[in-house]
Amino acid sequence: MSSAHDILFRTLADPTRRAIFEQLCREGEQTVGALTAHALVSQPAVSKHLGVLKQAGLVRDRQAGRQTHYSAQLAALAPLVDWTKEMAGFWEAKFDDLEDLLKRMDQ
Secondary structure (H helix, E strand, O other): OHHHHHHHHHHHHOOHHHHHHHHHHHHHEEEEEEEEHHHHHHHHHHHHHHHHHHOOOOOOEEEEOEEEEEEHHHHHHHHHHHHHHHHHHHHHHHHHHHHHHHHHOOO
């Protein structure tokens, strides 16, 4: 079974999906048409990417008449933020250990 951060990494690994998600983060809620206007792919491709983003919990959709509006769900990035913090702490500790070792070698 995939972990939450595995799913998010896999979903955001695609540059088109990442661009769509970033656009929603920067510009706020948008329709498929508005997202397609900025994308380098067709409307059906944008819709497929939005489906994958929705499955991963990164976007939410809302019907308004005949149009669907999409918005970014920033809280869904929490597992990636946690993983990044964990990795930063890991490497900081490794660099501190290396610095200590180099100081001992200089003595």
